[in-house]
Amino acid sequence: MQVSITVNGQQRTDEVEPRLLLAHYLRETCGLTATNIGCDSTSCGACTVVVDGLSVKSCTVLAAQADGAQVTTLEGLAGSDGELHPVQAAFRAEHGLQCGFCTSGMVMAAIGVLADNPDPTDREVREGLEGNLCRCTGYHNIVRAVRTAAQAGPAAGQVPQAQEVVQ
Amino acid sequence: MSILGTRVVRTEDPLFLTRGAVYTDDLTDERLTGALHVTFVRSQVAHGRILSVDTSAALEAPGVVAVVTATDLTDLAPIPAGFPFVDKAVIRPWLASDVVRFVGELIAVVLTEDRYQGEDAAEMVVVDIDPLPAVVGTQAAARDEVLLFPDVGTNVYAAFGEPAPEDFFAGCEVVVSQRIVNQRVAPVPLETRAAAAVWGEDGRVTIWCSNQGAQAAKMEIASWLGLDPSLVHLITPAVGGGFGAKIGADPEFALIAQVAKIVGRPVRWSESRSENLVGMLHGRAQDQVVTIGGRRDGTVEAYSLVVDQDAGAYPRLGVVLPTLTMLMAGGVYAFAKVHAQARVLGTNTTSIGAYRGAGRPEATAAVERAVDLFAAELGMDPADVRRKNVIPAFDSPHTTSMGATYDTGNYAAALDKALEAAGYADLRAEQARRREAGDVRQLGIGLSVYVEITGAGGEAGAASENATVEVHPDGTATVLTGTSPHGQGHATAWAMIASDQLGIPLEKITVLHGDTDLIPRGGGTMGSRSLQQGGAAVHQAAGELVELAKKRAAEKLEANPEDLVVDQGLAGLAVRGTPGVGITFAELAADEQLLVQTTFSANGPTFPFGAHVVVVEVDVESGKTEVVRLIAVDDAGTILNPLLADGQRHGGFAQGVAQALLEEVLYDSDGNPTTSTLADYPFISATELPSFELVEMATPTPMNPLGAKGIGEAGTIGSTPATQNAVIDAVAHLGVRHIDMPTTPMRVFRAIQQAQQGGN
Numbered sequence A: 001m002q003v004s005i006t007v008n009g010q011q012r013t014d015e016v017e018p019r020l021l022l023a024h025y026l027r028e029t030c031g032l033t034a035t036n037i038g039c040d041s042t043s044c045g046a047c048t049v050v051v052d053g054l055s056v057k058s059c060t061v062l063a064a065q066a067d068g069a070q071v072t073t074l075e076g077l078a079g080s081d082g083e084l085h086p087v088q089a090a091f092r093a094e095h096g097l098q099c100g101f102c103t104s105g106m107v108m109a110a111i112g113v114l115a116d117n118p119d120p121t122d123r124e125v126r127e128g129l130e131g132n133l134c135r136c137t138g139y140h141n142i143v144r145a146v147r148t149a150a151q152a153g154p155a156a157g158q159v160p161q162a163q164e165v166v167q
Numbered sequence B: 001m002s003i004l005g006t007r008v009v010r011t012e013d014p015l016f017l018t019r020g021a022v023y024t025d026d027l028t029d030e031r032l033t034g035a036l037h038v039t040f041v042r043s044q045v046a047h048g049r050i051l052s053v054d055t056s057a058a059l060e061a062p063g064v065v066a067v068v069t070a071t072d073l074t075d076l077a078p079i080p081a082g083f084p085f086v087d088k089a090v091i092r093p094w095l096a097s098d099v100v101r102f103v104g105e106l107i108a109v110v111l112t113e114d115r116y117q118g119e120d121a122a123e124m125v126v127v128d129i130d131p132l133p134a135v136v137g138t139q140a141a142a143r144d145e146v147l148l149f150p151d152v153g154t155n156v157y158a159a160f161g162e163p164a165p166e167d168f169f170a171g172c173e174v175v176v177s178q179r180i181v182n183q184r185v186a187p188v189p190l191e192t193r194a195a196a197a198v199w200g201e202d203g204r205v206t207i208w209c210s211n212q213g214a215q216a217a218k219m220e221i222a223s224w225l226g227l228d229p230s231l232v233h234l235i236t237p238a239v240g241g242g243f244g245a246k247i248g249a250d251p252e253f254a255l256i257a258q259v260a261k262i263v264g265r266p267v268r269w270s271e272s273r274s275e276n277l278v279g280m281l282h283g284r285a286q287d288q289v290v291t292i293g294g295r296r297d298g299t300v301e302a303y304s305l306v307v308d309q310d311a312g313a314y315p316r317l318g319v320v321l322p323t324l325t326m327l328m329a330g331g332v333y334a335f336a337k338v339h340a341q342a343r344v345l346g347t348n349t350t351s352i353g354a355y356r357g358a359g360r361p362e363a364t365a366a367v368e369r370a371v372d373l374f375a376a377e378l379g380m381d382p383a384d385v386r387r388k389n390v391i392p393a394f395d396s397p398h399t400t401s402m403g404a405t406y407d408t409g410n411y412a413a414a415l416d417k418a419l420e421a422a423g424y425a426d427l428r429a430e431q432a433r434r435r436e437a438g439d440v441r442q443l444g445i446g447l448s449v450y451v452e453i454t455g456a457g458g459e460a461g462a463a464s465e466n467a468t469v470e471v472h473p474d475g476t477a478t479v480l481t482g483t484s485p486h487g488q489g490h491a492t493a494w495a496m497i498a499s500d501q502l503g504i505p506l507e508k509i510t511v512l513h514g515d516t517d518l519i520p521r522g523g524g525t526m527g528s529r530s531l532q533q534g535g536a537a538v539h540q541a542a543g544e545l546v547e548l549a550k551k552r553a554a555e556k557l558e559a560n561p562e563d564l565v566v567d568q569g570l571a572g573l574a575v576r577g578t579p580g581v582g583i584t585f586a587e588l589a590a591d592e593q594l595l596v597q598t599t600f601s602a603n604g605p606t607f608p609f610g611a612h613v614v615v616v617e618v619d620v621e622s623g624k625t626e627v628v629r630l631i632a633v634d635d636a637g638t639i640l641n642p643l644l645a646d647g648q649r650h651g652g653f654a655q656g657v658a659q660a661l662l663e664e665v666l667y668d669s670d671g672n673p674t675t676s677t678l679a680d681y682p683f684i685s686a687t688e689l690p691s692f693e694l695v696e697m698a699t700p701t702p703m704n705p706l707g708a709k710g711i712g713e714a715g716t717i718g719s720t721p722a723t724q725n726a727v728i729d730a731v732a733h734l735g736v737r738h739i740d741m742p743t744t745p746m747r748v749f750r751a752i753q754q755a756q757q758g759g760n
Ligand code: FES
Pocket: A036, A037, A038, A039, A040, A041, A042, A043, A044, A045, A046, A047, A048, A057, A058, A059, A060
């Protein structure tokens, strides 16, 4: 079947199998491999992307279901001049990543958390990221990074094209 | 000012944060164009005799190019046990055709044009297995009623040490004994295992795989496949966490290479999480008996640790883990007598390997629990009992009765720092208040003081590692290392070390690793060895490069080499006392290649130490625990980059708390895993942890010029027993003496009930 999806601001049309997961569509059809797959039970959040302003686990959505949608992945966050999104910048400043495998999903989920709650407490960040697993950081610096990003204001909770992100 | 010791943010992060690192499954290497996807057919039965493997339906399925079974691999010798002390009859088939020995054992390999076709076709391979009784747990294994290898005659794969003499505890006023389970856990790096392989026309195979040391993985694969090592080129792409479980090679990686040869096309594989949870090595899995005896004043006189290590079905690193547990049995204590003994038993479960700490957390958990049991028996404060028994501060080597030579240590100071930061007296007062008031949420305060061994192994088994530093004519530099970062930040850390000596800015230094053609030797990243050996090798290489540059510059500048000094601003050499007269390393490199390759050999392993205090609240009605504080002193000698070192500590704490409170791999009595998805395996999440309180302490080691000890595993080693002790402490006043890990609400609840019915 054919799907037409706007990925990181670029509209594209692809022939896909009806059962193709959005995660695999992004990774294999679009070649956007920042989105990772860490489980087969909707548990880890490594695959989190933003679909029409909502942060979503892309392993739970079919590419077909995203037909007509706007999808933003990690690759779509930084400005064309390379300027990091506030959440990306905060993850770097606070050492919120080690092996990096959870990072794409963590960053996309964090944007969702901040969209929902622009100035969360530690506890609120932890609760907001409960569905995103990290084995390396113990979450300590991820929580700090999200709180640091919050200081950047509303931009931290948005993806480019000024889409509002809702958890 | 030197860059060393400062909080430098990682140079690798911009790529990780904008495009993502390139892990094995992300590879778009042109050599892999048209690669077939591999799907393994694995045993669903823990122990049984294979009656038939029928691939006919699968072969007809869409996209299937081949289905490989044992009959296609007859020219490969089976995988040997790999340890000289394990019976030679303990061998592992590449693909089972006779007996299966664990759920997850490999039976067939399905090769398809795409990923989804492989999942469909694998389900169509019909495997008929006549089940045998399964051996689950070390007690069942030790009975030897059902044998994994009947020819061997026993399930005991190895035994270390002797029983304690009968009079070992004679004369002790108090003796306490406890059976302790250090449960089986799953490492769960977020990236599962993945591999790809292609054979070149030159007869060489290129293998990409997720691992913790390309050189060792290559040697293992070459030996398994009977290939001359020169025919194997192994590349380690970005690796999404390892935690010990990616040490060496897994049979799957070699099989990927073998099937690529059979089908004559490139192939690739990445496993699902449910496959990973049965196929990748598990960790820990020790059943222990501790006995501790001493005087009523709190002096411990004798301590014994007896370990039954579950090896799983086939021998992997788990077979030697108890030797590390035994070596570190006495921990930080000056006990007059220490005894340790271990057996290693085969069971019908996933094999056991290294997991963050690998043998040492098990030692610390045992002794720290034992000390608490002893303190509880005497009615003494566990901090006082620890203070009374720790080895006094030392700065020259201290050899323990188990034969470990600790480099430097000050355990009492670490404990005092942790207690002070925690506000120990206030915590005890608050605990007393809640006990008095009969609060539902009781406070528990858990302590641990630990020492561990790091950098015990290395390149070719010795405490050594190589490094190459080259400065290029354009002023950039390249560092080649035999270590294998997978989150630790070597690209930044090694560049800091080189930059410190050469004055070349970080952003101009590229650190390369994990390609066996480029870097033929290397010990990889494991056992908290990287900085103290690999980092020290970079330090040595950069130093030697300066010396080489001085010789060459002396001629050009018509100066004595001894009069030349590194000019950081210049990124070159200047004549002492003559500012402005000098030459850059880049200029020297333009004349003649400026490269040094060197091997650093450490004087020996190092012994980082520390003390953790964990504060929990336990709801005595539900048994539920909340970790409210974790205060940690982790002394890893001189710190190169506190940002990175703290990150290692944080991750370690989380894994320790996870083992103490939540995580356990479970099997039913037939050997079926019941925790083989992340929906069933209780991987610790952000909500189950507090933010951590880190206390600094740095006692340098003389074992390397950086003064650095390992920091990768310390956090786990300290936090596991501190958390377990805290949970037990929270309910100790109700008569509870011990609760095994994970201290789940159900276990805590039952322990309280049993204690109140008069037994525990
Ligand atoms: S891969 Fe989507 S939640 Fe784990």
